[in-house]
Amino acid sequence: MNNYFFEVLRPGINTTFQDKGRFHMQHLGVTPGGCMDLVSFSIANALVGNTPDEGVLEFAYQGPLLKLIKGRTKIAIAGNVFFQITKSNQETFNGECNRTYALAEGDQIDILATKQSAYGYMALEGGFAIKPFLESVSILARAQIGPNEGKKIKTNDKINIKINSKNKKNFLTKVSNNNKNTIKVLKGPQFHYFSKKSQKDFFSKEYKISNLTDRMGMRLEGTVMENIVNTNIRSEGITKGAIQVPANGQPIILLTDYPTIGGYPKIANVTSADYNLLIQKTPGEKISFKLIELHEAEQLYKEHLKSISEVIKNIKEIN
Amino acid sequence: MFKKLNNIGDCGIVCDFGEEVNREINTSVIKLFYHVKKEVLKGNLNGILNYAPSYNKLIINFDLGKTNSSQIINFLKSVDFSKLNLSQNSKKWTIPVCYDFEMDLENMSKTLKMSKDEIINIHLNTDFFVYMIGFVPGHPFMGDLNSKLFLNRLKTPRVKIPPGSVGIVEKFCNIYPYESPGGWNIIGRTPTKLFNKKNESSPCLLSPGDSVKFKLISKQEFEKLTNE
Numbered sequence: 001m002n003n004y005f006f007e008v009l010r011p012g013i014n015t016t017f018q019d020k021g022r023f024h025m026q027h028l029g030v031t032p033g034g035c036m037d038l039v040s041f042s043i044a045n046a047l048v049g050n051t052p053d054e055g056v057l058e059f060a061y062q063g064p065l066l067k068l069i070k071g072r073t074k075i076a077i078a079g080n081v082f083f084q085i086t087k088s089n090q091e092t093f094n095g096e097c098n099r100t101y102a103l104a105e106g107d108q109i110d111i112l113a114t115k116q117s118a119y120g121y122m123a124l125e126g127g128f129a130i131k132p133f134l135e136s137v138s139i140l141a142r143a144q145i146g147p148n149e150g151k152k153i154k155t156n157d158k159i160n161i162k163i164n165s166k167n168k169k170n171f172l173t174k175v176s177n178n179n180k181n182t183i184k185v186l187k188g189p190q191f192h193y194f195s196k197k198s199q200k201d202f203f204s205k206e207y208k209i210s211n212l213t214d215r216m217g218m219r220l221e222g223t224v225m226e227n228i229v230n231t232n233i234r235s236e237g238i239t240k241g242a243i244q245v246p247a248n249g250q251p252i253i254l255l256t257d258y259p260t261i262g263g264y265p266k267i268a269n270v271t272s273a274d275y276n277l278l279i280q281k282t283p284g285e286k287i288s289f290k291l292i293e294l295h296e297a298e299q300l301y302k303e304h305l306k307s308i309s310e311v312i313k314n315i316k317e318i319n
Numbered sequence: 320m321f322k323k324l325n326n327i328g329d330c331g332i333v334c335d336f337g338e339e340v341n342r343e344i345n346t347s348v349i350k351l352f353y354h355v356k357k358e359v360l361k362g363n364l365n366g367i368l369n370y371a372p373s374y375n376k377l378i379i380n381f382d383l384g385k386t387n388s389s390q391i392i393n394f395l396k397s398v399d400f401s402k403l404n405l406s407q408n409s410k411k412w413t414i415p416v417c418y419d420f421e422m423d424l425e426n427m428s429k430t431l432k433m434s435k436d437e438i439i440n441i442h443l444n445t446d447f448f449v450y451m452i453g454f455v456p457g458h459p460f461m462g463d464l465n466s467k468l469f470l471n472r473l474k475t476p477r478v479k480i481p482p483g484s485v486g487i488v489e490k491f492c493n494i495y496p497y498e499s500p501g502g503w504n505i506i507g508r509t510p511t512k513l514f515n516k517k518n519e520s521s522p523c524l525l526s527p528g529d530s531v532k533f534k535l536i537s538k539q540e541f542e543k544l545t546n547e
Contacts, residue, residue: 024359026369026380027352028523029456029496029514133516143456143497145516189327234340235453235460237371237378239331261373261453269328272383294388297329301383 002129004071006159012111014060014215015153017128017146019053022136026237026260030145033138036119036215036256036279039308040078044123046312047076047100047171054127055137057153059120061282063111064153068103071164075109076100079120080177080280083111099172099318100125102165116179117280126163140257142216170318173311181285184274184292184300188243190265193229201225202267206286207251213283215257220287224249225267235263241270241278243289255279273300320347320400326388327378334377334395342463345450348372349528350403351395355379364394372527373451374460409528414494416442416485416533417541420508422477427470427504439535441465442506447492447531457496457514457523461531464490476502483508485533510536510544 018041021034035041035058045054057064063081077083077097086092088106095101095109097120103109114120130137130147137147144150148157191199207222231247242254244264253270254262256279268289270278281287292300321334334351336344352372359367366385371378379391418424424435431438447461464487472488477500480486484495486503493503496513513524525531536544 023368024356024370026371027356027452027527029453029458030523032369032380133519134522143514145456150516186326186328189325189333234374234376235451236333236373236376237369237380237453239328239378239380241328259454260371261451266327269331272329294326294329298383298387301329305384 002071002164004073004161004164005069006066006161007069008064008153008155008157008159009067009108010065011153011155011157012059012062012064015064016058016139016141017055017130017148018058018138019055019136021138021256022134022140025134029260030134030143031140031257031260032240033140033257034136035121037079037121037276039276040119040121042308043098043173043175043311044076044078044121046315047078047098047173048074048123048125050123050125050127054123055130057122057128059111059114059122060118061114063114063120063122065108065110066159067108068105070105071161072102072104072166073161074100074102074125074165074167074170076123077111077120078123078175080115080117081111081120082113082115083109085109096172098175100170102168102170116282118282119280124161125165125167126161129160129162142257171315172318173315175311178277180277181287182290183278183287184271184297185243185268185289186271186294186297187291188266188268190229190233191267193227193265194245194267195226195228198225203289203291206288209281209283209285209287211283215255217255217258218253218278220251220253222250225251227265229265231265232263233265235261238262239269241272241275242266243268243270253278271297271300273297273304321351321377321395324392324395329388330381330383332379332381332388332391332395334379336375338375340374342448344375345448346405346528347400348375348377350400350405351377351398352527353405353408354398354403367391371453373453405528408526409530410526411530411532412525413532413534414509414511415536415540415544416507416509417536417538418507419538419541420481420484420505422505423473424506427506430470431468433467438468438506441468442487442492443533443535445492445532449525449527449529449531450491451527452523452525455497455499457525459494459513459525459531461492462490464492466490470504472502473504476500480505481508483510485509508541510541
């Protein structure tokens, strides 16, 4: 193995390696996990010329401060992120998202904060030299599986990189931000457990995102949902974006690292097309839900995928 | 045979086998699960990402970019249940348990009006069936315990339960693979790792549909097996 690597000078709040996720394992209690924001993940990889499956660094709110100790590399940051690059001659400049930068030995990248969003991504040309577990490099910190012993990145960790980049060309693309606060959902399997009034309230009142939000779930605060059948169900398999309502009546949206089974009634399920929009919302923000039908959700997802391929098609070399 | 098929979100299908929870219904769920898994691994069902059996349901998750709910429903409707088989997939296990690590036997003994040894004997003589695995990696839910041992969850769940703890609630027995909070009545602990990430190709010991019998071990044997 080569010895090209970054040293972690500051780890950030919740920095992990992630890819698309770990599949065909939910029946053994292993949640798929993977990148929270699969759109930014795809864009970051495409910018540095990687395949769409390559692992990236995911960070939340405050990202890491990394120093390239040995080797050359090319990076791309995707999301809505404030970051700075300090060259080995101490020159510092603010970086732009959705474009590449070449880094040389001694350069530092300081990912200071995500702006009006939760998650950001850093991809490297050729990728990180990390070992997959069950065919994925996604870290599931709760079960301690994945590379880096299944743990979040910490200070003084060494982050190995696969190749010494010789490619000097840089690339960029344009990504439009969607700031809508309405999340489209489908009816959940236990929608009828809730009173007529609650069914109406759920689609007309606003919910505030609680501080108790992480990769596993997003807790909401707002109008209490009145369950008229049973506040528990027999535990059953969970789907990403399921909105469950425990006995206190406050909804919890199950996110990427969801527990594989759950025993609370589910009032609704976030559509695939709006999942990315949802997970980038931060605590304190208010959201509301709009009910749509399955065929609309399927059509919207097609349009969503098309918009991502447009962004990737529009990657241009910087002259 | 399932009673209903419904979508759950735009990238999931619930195969609902009815409200009852028993071994026969769960066996049908698991037979369908193995069939779907086999078809996916053979490459016959493009886009399916996961299949999660529970007591009375099978949930199938898929990639909406590659397939959709009507395609999966059509496949499920075409399944011939009379041809599905479980025996070739299910394994038999003996799991060692040391009852010296119990936390609740004293209280259980009072509630159930039977001695600790009687409770242990019923547990040791039960042929358990793995109904499902989940919540966290490798965590089994097994049944059926004799109705004489029927107990509810603890009123106040414990904040921390050591890994390997064996618990019972209603007719079910579980084993906690990780240190975690929990509300089950703890009767012992096993040194067996239920999820061993060093075994990279198949880290999870048990699978849905397997059979489990417990074997009593002493504290010394427990320590010895833990250090192996």
